[in-house]
Amino acid sequence: MSETDGVSTAAAALIGLDWGTTSFRAYRIAADGRVLERHGAPAGILQIEGGDFAGALGREIGPWLEREPEVPVLAAGMITSRQGWVEVPYAACPAGEAELAQGLASHRAPSGTIRFVPGVAFEGEGGVPDVIRGEETQIVGQLGHEAAGGRFVMPGTHSKWVVVEGGRIVAFATFMTGEVYGVLKGHSILGRLMAGEGEDAHAFARGLAHAEGGAGGLLRRLFSARTLPLFGRLPETGVASYLSGLLIGSEIGEALAWMGAPADPEALTVVGTSELAGRYRRALAARGIEATVGTDDAAAQGLFRIARAAGLIG
Amino acid sequence: MSETDGVSTAAAALIGLDWGTTSFRAYRIAADGRVLERHGAPAGILQIEGGDFAGALGREIGPWLEREPEVPVLAAGMITSRQGWVEVPYAACPAGEAELAQGLASHRAPSGTIRFVPGVAFEGEGGVPDVIRGEETQIVGQLGHEAAGGRFVMPGTHSKWVVVEGGRIVAFATFMTGEVYGVLKGHSILGRLMAGEGEDAHAFARGLAHAEGGAGGLLRRLFSARTLPLFGRLPETGVASYLSGLLIGSEIGEALAWMGAPADPEALTVVGTSELAGRYRRALAARGIEATVGTDDAAAQGLFRIARAAGLIG
Numbered sequence: 083m084s085e086t087d088g089v090s091t092a093a094a095a096l097i098g099l100d101w102g103t104t105s106f107r108a109y110r111i112a113a114d115g116r117v118l119e120r121h122g123a124p125a126g127i128l129q130i131e132g133g134d135f136a137g138a139l140g141r142e143i144g145p146w147l148e149r150e151p152e153v154p155v156l157a158a159g160m161i162t163s164r165q166g167w168v169e170v171p172y173a174a175c176p177a178g179e180a181e182l183a184q185g186l187a188s189h190r191a192p193s194g195t196i197r198f199v200p201g202v203a204f205e206g207e208g209g210v211p212d213v214i215r216g217e218e219t220q221i222v223g224q225l226g227h228e229a230a231g232g233r234f235v236m237p238g239t240h241s242k243w244v245v246v247e248g249g250r251i252v253a254f255a256t257f258m259t260g261e262v263y264g265v266l267k268g269h270s271i272l273g274r275l276m277a278g279e280g281e282d283a284h285a286f287a288r289g290l291a292h293a294e295g296g297a298g299g300l301l302r303r304l305f306s307a308r309t310l311p312l313f314g315r316l317p318e319t320g321v322a323s324y325l326s327g328l329l330i331g332s333e334i335g336e337a338l339a340w341m342g343a344p345a346d347p348e349a350l351t352v353v354g355t356s357e358l359a360g361r362y363r364r365a366l367a368a369r370g371i372e373a374t375v376g377t378d379d380a381a382a383q384g385l386f387r388i389a390r391a392a393g394l395i396g
Numbered sequence: 397m398s399e400t401d402g403v404s405t406a407a408a409a410l411i412g413l414d415w416g417t418t419s420f421r422a423y424r425i426a427a428d429g430r431v432l433e434r435h436g437a438p439a440g441i442l443q444i445e446g447g448d449f450a451g452a453l454g455r456e457i458g459p460w461l462e463r464e465p466e467v468p469v470l471a472a473g474m475i476t477s478r479q480g481w482v483e484v485p486y487a488a489c490p491a492g493e494a495e496l497a498q499g500l501a502s503h504r505a506p507s508g509t510i511r512f513v514p515g516v517a518f519e520g521e522g523g524v525p526d527v528i529r530g531e532e533t534q535i536v537g538q539l540g541h542e543a544a545g546g547r548f549v550m551p552g553t554h555s556k557w558v559v560v561e562g563g564r565i566v567a568f569a570t571f572m573t574g575e576v577y578g579v580l581k582g583h584s585i586l587g588r589l590m591a592g593e594g595e596d597a598h599a600f601a602r603g604l605a606h607a608e609g610g611a612g613g614l615l616r617r618l619f620s621a622r623t624l625p626l627f628g629r630l631p632e633t634g635v636a637s638y639l640s641g642l643l644i645g646s647e648i649g650e651a652l653a654w655m656g657a658p659a660d661p662e663a664l665t666v667v668g669t670s671e672l673a674g675r676y677r678r679a680l681a682a683r684g685i686e687a688t689v690g691t692d693d694a695a696a697q698g699l700f701r702i703a704r705a706a707g708l709i710g
Contacts, residue, residue, distance in 0.1 A: 206611060208606065210606065210620045210623060210624060211624075211626075211627050212623055213626070255612060255616050257612075257616050258615055258616075258619050259615050261584050261585065262576075262580075265580060265584050266576075266579060268583065269579045270575050271575065292524065296521065296522055296524065297521040297569075298571075298650045298651075298654045299613070299614065300614045300646075301572055301573050301614070301643070301647050302570065302571050302572075302650055302651075302654065304572045304576070305526065305570040305571070305572050309524060309525045310525075313525050315525075329615070332613065336613035336614075336615055336616055337616075339612070340612045
């Protein structure tokens, strides 16, 4: 399952790690920001036995570290959480590359010093905080490609909507859409009705429409995923797509109400080219918002920019 | 686990069955509606091996059936669903005791004829139907005690809000609150944060407040059940109660928006005296609505009234 691309003997200026809950990605990056080599493996923090992160790092990129022991190593993602290697306090909003660089935590590992990028906390309305870890680095990388401002949608188990102004993250909100979908599919009566998970574009669109126009709120609308197939008005093969549309449509409605619909739709970027990101773009298009496609691979650029801001790259 | 109360040798005019997903309740009822004997067991339709409902009936109330073989037997609840004994087509709204009596289905069982009460379907907004099975009979029983109209809240895995006018159910809505709570508690990251399920009234009230006043919709608000304990702003022993308050509060907000806040709060009845029904009453009280307490045990009265309307009781 692991993969390594673009073997290069050119000198690296940074080794960047994007180390999340379920995956590990590493990059050898040149002084001009080009990615010389990349390596990925399903070695997320939940897969590391006994929390032996140093051992895992050696298994994944030992040869890189031995070949260029002087090159700085910078890591971002859930590896900086309480369940990770070194828990790094959150940076506060507004946070851009300078603030993240200031908040780096250093740790002396067997292979040499590793630096960790802090996540970001946003003090939301009503004394309820919100948090990201890893997404801040991807956002900084996106800004390398795009403007210094904008609104970003980052689909996932916990999807994040991020507002950036003047190169800094000023606000964001987390929606538990992916996790709610997963537990309802796996463990509720709705999942027991589903015949397969094949994509049904028509059922997805109906879910979107019911999320936007249906009566009641989400707790009531969910029940339509039971009654429509019960009455033969939705094929059982379409229930999974319908539920996905209902939840993603609900999230988009909540998020636009929270951040305000963008005056310029192009200022809204859906990050990534995954199948899930495609669903978000179609869901936004159904509301007349043609979102920009953000790069999947912004973490390497973000790590590079933060390292440069921290003076780690000569 | 089974229990039998009030053994009586007086003649019964009806044997009523309230046979749900997880429980079985039977009543010997006199010609004037008094309950002479009652029997309950955890013999819901999901617990009956191989669908042998006739065998289960004999095990639970065989002596009653043998002693008075001429007494009519009337059943309501999920026993009339596709997963039950005899699937009975739904009655349409508006539906009261007369419409339910007209829709009875007869089935010749080894012990004699059994009649089944139909559930009710409501053709909701946007071509999305809603359904109840069992609650219609409890509502008819409530009407025996209360006025011929009102609004009823029936908490449960799928909680039901029912509008009754002129003795007939005219509209209702289902909210998947209990099931969403269960799957999030059992299978999501929120459940992993919970330290016990003990009731924490303060945390419950905070969940209610965030449901009513928090930014965003439910998918966003759910994440507060993760970030508040993460930041030490909510004890882990309170997370379960907080989530319960957040979900019940969200349901009440959705339901009041759907049916309109009652002009006369006394016209809103929360059915039952369970711990869960108590939470709903406290949640309504937090919005200034002092709901009426409905009887737990309306099914027997509902079965009696429907049997009388059907001419089964001389």
